[in-house]
Amino acid sequence: xxxxxxxxxxxxxxxxxxxxxxxxxxxxxxxxxxxxxxxxxxxxxxxxxxxxxxxxxxxxxxxxxxxxxxxxxxxxxxxxxxxxxxxxxxxxxxxxxxxxxxxxxxxxxxxxxxxxxxxxxxxxxxxxxxxxxxxxxxxxxxxxxxxxxxxxxxxxxxxxxxxxxxxxxxxxxxxxxxxxxxxxxxxxxxxxxxxxxxxxxxxxxxxxxxxxxxxx
Numbered sequence: 001x002x003x004x005x006x007x008x009x010x011x012x013x014x015x016x017x018x019x020x021x022x023x024x025x026x027x028x029x030x031x032x033x034x035x036x037x038x039x040x041x042x043x044x045x046x047x048x049x050x051x052x053x054x055x056x057x058x059x060x061x062x063x064x065x066x067x068x069x070x071x072x073x074x075x076x077x078x079x080x081x082x083x084x085x086x087x088x089x090x091x092x093x094x095x096x097x098x099x100x101x102x103x104x105x106x107x108x109x110x111x112x113x114x115x116x117x118x119x120x121x122x123x124x125x126x127x128x129x130x131x132x133x134x135x136x137x138x139x140x141x142x143x144x145x146x147x148x149x150x151x152x153x154x155x156x157x158x159x160x161x162x163x164x165x166x167x168x169x170x171x172x173x174x175x176x177x178x179x180x181x182x183x184x185x186x187x188x189x190x191x192x193x194x195x196x197x198x199x200x201x202x203x204x205x206x207x208x209x210x211x212x213x214x215x216x
Contacts, residue, residue, distance in 0.1 A: 023196050023198055024203075027099045027100070027105065027199075027203075034095050037092040038094075038096060041085065041092070042062070043062055059093075061086055065085050066082050069081035078122065088115055091108075091112060092112070102198035102203020103205060105203065106205075113190045124180040124181075125180055127179040130181055131176065131182050133176065134148070134177070141177075
């Protein structure tokens with residue numbers, strides 16, 4: 001029995017040679033998440049920002065984003081909405097770039113975690129946990145149960161008046177619940193990066209640290 005445990009322990013120890021894959025996977029997963037979030041908040045900040053059609057790279061938060069941050073009736077009702085829009089937009093946009101190249105990953109993880117906490121508290125918390133509405137189970141809420149009822153009605157209409165088999169060929173219809181599930185998941189992934197760093201080989205942080213070690 002002890003020999004078998006030692007065998008598995010040695011096998012696990014050998015996986016340390018490729019342990020850089022874990023932080024690399026976390027970074028690459030989060031890059032499009034924050035890239036899309038950041039570019040959607042900024043004017044002409046996508047990959048085509050240098051094209052003539054985009055009108056240049058302004059990197060200014062969109063006015064409707066600023067209004068959404070500040071309006072208490074249909075938005076977040078946050079103080080200093082213009083400043084908050086700038087901070088959120090730039091954090092997500094440049095955070096995606098830093099995660100991609102693996103530079104200052106531990107540092108950028110902190111403000112990105114803050115954006116996830118703010119998003120969870122101000123946008124998603126009132127909707128419970130689930131990102132997709134569930135009619136039953138421990139994560140179901142009155143709001144999600146009502147959404148499932150509306151979804152069932154919509155399915156009845158589509159089955160009666162449309163080609164339902166074709167519409168659902170690539171997947172069933174769902175109703176978004178917009179709970180904290182995604183924000184919490186991204187927060188946990190960033191928390192892991194905060195402690196383990198960018199990983200070896202495929203990050204600028206690794207090569208900078210290696211150069212400093214050699215200088216010492």
